[in-house]
Structure formats: C-alpha cells, structure tokens
Amino acid sequence: MQARAFELNSVGQVAKQLKDIDLVVHCAGPFELTAEVMMKACIASKTHYLDITGELDVFELAASFQDQAKAAGVVLCPGVGFDVIPTDCVAAQLKQQMPDATHLRLGFDSRSRMSRGTAKTSVRRIGEGGAIRKNGKITAVPLAYKAEKIDFGGGEKMAMTIPWGDVSTAYYSTGIGNVEVFIPAHPKLVSRMRRMNWFRWLFRTEMMKNWLMKKIDNQPAGPKDEEREKHYTWVWGEVKNAQGETLTMRKQVLNGYTLTAQGAVFMAMHVLATGPAGGFYTPSKLYGPELVEKFLYQPS
Numbered sequence: 056m057q058a059r060a061f062e063l064n065s066v067g068q069v070a071k072q073l074k075d076i077d078l079v080v081h082c083a084g085p086f087e088l089t090a091e092v093m094m095k096a097c098i099a100s101k102t103h104y105l106d107i108t109g110e111l112d113v114f115e116l117a118a119s120f121q122d123q124a125k126a127a128g129v130v131l132c133p134g135v136g137f138d139v140i141p142t143d144c145v146a147a148q149l150k151q152q153m154p155d156a157t158h159l160r161l162g163f164d165s166r167s168r169m170s171r172g173t174a175k176t177s178v179r180r181i182g183e184g185g186a187i188r189k190n191g192k193i194t195a196v197p198l199a200y201k202a203e204k205i206d207f208g209g210g211e212k213m214a215m216t217i218p219w220g221d222v223s224t225a226y227y228s229t230g231i232g233n234v235e236v237f238i239p240a241h242p243k244l245v246s247r248m249r250r251m252n253w254f255r256w257l258f259r260t261e262m263m264k265n266w267l268m269k270k271i272d273n274q275p276a277g278p279k280d281e282e283r284e285k286h287y288t289w290v291w292g293e294v295k296n297a298q299g300e301t302l303t304m305r306k307q308v309l310n311g312y313t314l315t316a317q318g319a320v321f322m323a324m325h326v327l328a329t330g331p332a333g334g335f336y337t338p339s340k341l342y343g344p345e346l347v348e349k350f351l352y353q354p355s
Contacts, residue, residue, distance in 0.1 A: 063089050069096035078327055080135070080319050081106035086113045094131060098123050103130040103326050107315050109138025111186055114223035114337075115193070121335040128333040132341050135322040136315030137288070139220045140338045141308045142236070143228055144347035145292040146221065147339035150229035153302050156294035159229060161221050162214060162237035164207035165288040165311050181251070181258040186218035191232035193222060198255065199248035205237055208289030208305040215240040215248065224337040231294070286310050287352035307352045314350045321349065 061072045063083065069092055073079065079102055083089045086108040094117060097104040106113070117131045124131045134143070142161045150156060185196040199215040206212075219236035226234060240248075257263050288308050295301045308314060318338075325342055338346055 063092045066092055066095045066099060069093065070099040073097060073100040073102045076100070076102050078103040078105065078323055080323050081108075082319075084108065084110075086110050086133075090133070091116060094120055097131075098127045098129050101127050101129055104132070105130070105135045105319065105322055105326070106133045107136035107138065107319055108133050109136075109220040111193070111218050111220055111223050114139075114220050118223070118227060118335045125332070125334040130326055130331055130333060130336060130341070132322065132326075132336040132338065134220055134224060135319050135338055137311035137318070138315070139224050140314065140318045141288070141290040141306065141347045141350065142219070142221045142292070143224050143337050143339045144344045145290055145304050145306060146225040146231075147228045147344035148347075149292050149294040149302055149304055150231065151344065153294045153296060153300070155296045156229070156231050156302075157297050158233040158295040159225055159231040160235050160237065160293045161219070161225065162205060162207055162291045163288055163311075164209055164212065164239050164291070166286045181255065183218070183259070184252065184255055185216055186222050187216065188222050188226055188232065188234040191226070197249065197252045199240070199245045201235065201237075202240070202242075202245045203237075205239075205291065206305075207239065207291040208307060212239040213242050213245065214238060215245050227335075228337045228339045237291075288314075290347075306347060308347065309350050309352055318350060 059072060061069065063069060073096055079097055081090065081093050081104060086106060087110055090106060090108065090113045094104055098120065114133050117133050120131055142163060146159055146161060185198050185200045187194055187196055202213060202215045204211045205214040214237040216235050217238055221236050222234050225231065288311055290306045290308055293301055293303045331341065
C-alpha cells in the first residue's frame with residue numbers, strides 16, 4: 056500500500072499533493088480544524104471530496120462551496136459514514152411519503168461507546184450549545200433544549216436534542232425547514248447538560264478544550280470488533296405537516312463505526328464509478344434515499 060504524508064496548513068501545498076488523486080475520503084478530525092483546507096485543495100486540484108464528519112458547521116461550509124465545486128466538476132459530500140447516511144436517508148424517505156411535511160424530527164439509539172475522535176468533536180462543540188433548524192434557518196439553542204420520551208425502536212426512552220449534522224443536511228435533502236435531532240439521555244444527564252448552560256462559555260476557551268482533549272487521549276480508542284458486531288443502532292424519524300398529520304419510520308442499522316467504514320468505501324466507489332456532476336451533495340442526494348438499505352443490521 057502506498058502512503059503519502061503531508062500537513063494540512065496550506066491550500067496550495069495540499070493541492071499539489073492531490074494533483075494525481077481522483078478522490079479523497081477525509082478522516083482527519085476534528086473536521087472544524089481540517090476540512091476547509093482540504094475542501095479548497097480538492098476544488099483546486101479537481102479531486103472529489105468525501106468525509107465522515109457529523110459536524111454541523113462542516114456541512115454548511117461544504118454547502119457554501121457549491122458554486123466553486125460545480126465549476127470545478129468536483130463532488131463535495133461530507134458525512135458518508137454513520138454521520139449522516141442513515142438519518143439522512145430516513146429523512147429523504149419520509150419526505151417522499153409526506154411531500155407536504157413542514158417539520159422533521161430525527162434520532163438514533165446506539166449502545167456503543169464513543170471513539171476518541173467522536174468524543175473530541177462532541178466536547179469541542181459544548182461551548183456553542185445546541186442547534187435546531189427553525190423556519191429554514193439554523194438556530195442556536197441551549198444544551199438539552201428539548202427533552203421527551205421517544206421510542207427509537209427498542210422501547211420508549213427519555214431523549215434530548217443535540218446539534219447533529221442533520222440539522223444542516225436534512226434541509227438540503229428534503230427542503231423541510233424545521234428540523235430537530237434527538238438521542239437517548241438519562242434524566243440526570245439532561246439536568247446536568249441544562250445546568251452547564253450557565254457556564255458554557257468556559258468550554259469555548261482553548262485552555263478548557265485542550266484539557267479535555269488530553270483527558271480523552273487517555274481513554275480507549277473506540278469500541279472493539281466484538282462490541283461493534285453486538286451493538287446495532289436504531290434510527291428513528293418523524294415528519295408532520297401543517298394539518299398535524301404525522302408519519303414515523305424506524306430502521307435497525309449497523310453499529311455506527313462499522314457503518315462509517317463501509318459507507319465511506321461504498322460511496323467512494325460509487326463516485327468513481329458513476330462520475331456525478333460537481334457540486335455539494337448529501338448522501339441521499341448523491342446516491343438516493345435507498346442507500347440506507349445497504350447498511351441494515353442482519354442478525355447472525
């Protein structure tokens with residue numbers, strides 16, 4: 056296997072490294088620190104760009120490069136892993152079933168522990184609080200802005216809102232202007248997150264971020280193979296129209312880290328095989344809402 060090591064400091068230097076590369080699957084997170092240089096370099100070198108982010112701001116960044124990517128004939132498709140293939144496809148399928156939907160709620164229930172990378176991304180975001188999409192605009196809200204009981208597929212659980220990538224991507228995939236994303240959360244965690252809103256500013260300081268990064272570095276790298284095989288994920292979605300009618304969908308998919316590995320490879324091969332037009336895409340827009348069916352959990 057050939058390898059090439061280079062820093063992500065200069066768009067021009069990265070573009071030189073990519074001049075003979077057809078496609079990049081960018082995996083160097085936290086993506087808020089690395090994605091912009093790589094996206095710009097890919098556009099300059101006419102290299103297709105995919106990544107495995109779930110970071111809200113990175114999706115919005117990619118969307119802002121739509122015109123440049125289209126002119127360069129370059130695909131920009133962040134989120135070709137668990138973040139956000141299954142939730143994005145559930146959103147798109149629900150939109151197909153209810154074309155007049157005005158509100159969308161998504162969520163997932165995974166019993167797998169976080170990897171170090173996911174944990175680092177999560178703590179870097181705490182200082183910014185939560186986020187929802189309201190009337191077409193991404194809107195800042197407090198941590199644990201909403202909390203309620205939801206049946207993701209494995210039984211009813213208390214859940215809270217999080218600033219997941221679908222707050223961005225689901226709008227581009229469906230056109231639905233009101234989007235919220237939930238995960239299960241014990242009532243004590245909900246209370247703790249809400250108390251953190253009083254001193255959330257502290258988590259925006261580099262000193263606090265660096266201290267938390269070092270603590271995370273001492274944690275296990277992520278779930279092992281046997282844990283990933285055992286812990287599948289429920290994905291849930293609900294749409295509502297102006298008349299108050301609702302539709303709900305639940306799907307049982309692979310463990311998030313397994314899905315990320317398989318999804319990134321599958322989508323890279325799809326882009327290389329089909330040569331789609333340049334521009335910004337979500338996973339369901341690049342492949343189709345049926346993409347999620349390729350990653351359903353099949354009990355052995």
